[in-house]
Amino acid sequence: EPEVTQTPSHQVTQMGQEVILRCVPISNHLYFYWYRQILGQKVEFLVSFYNNEISEKSEIFDDQFSVERPDGSNFTLKIRSTKLEDSAMYFCASSGDSHSYEQYFGPGTRLTVT
């Protein structure tokens, strides 16, 4: 069964550094998402992406964040200058040809900012 994959599984970075989290969505899916979960808190929506542009974003997704689909398979989340409070589990998800379809989640990347 096809799955969403994410790399790396764990990323440690220093405050102020840029990080890029990578995701490979399910191949025939058209909607892509990033969520994050700070330890002990809720899974929170960051952004959705469709047709090569952001379709919806939350207040968390400020100018420090950006998303890109650089080729036909990868979907990336970039954090320009990481802060301690960016430490979280970041989940990528994808869904089919309608955003009403089920969102399939990746295993997550644990980002630790020191």
Next chain:
Amino acid sequence: AQRVTQPEKLLSVFKGAPVELKCNYSYSGSPELFWYVQYSRQRLQLLLRHISRESIKGFTADLNKGETSFHLKKPFAQEEDSAMYYCALKQGGSEKLVFGKGTKLTVNP
């Protein structure tokens, strides 16, 4: 703003006992409600959604608009049901899922 509340952080039952995981939501429109499950060391996966009205792994959930609830129930819990359960809401026209904090269910032998 939409909100999903799962009042129980932890829930522990014995195998064979009934289990109910509570979920309340606040949203003025017609939401779509979901239950997601995360087994140990596995990814979040959809368990069921209210519009399909189906039973998955013996679990059911009924949307009660009067009480704004979407509680997850199973008449006889199994040890393999031990997992983290998240209730989530999607409002019409939006793509984002709004999650509750989750309930960790432990089914003891």
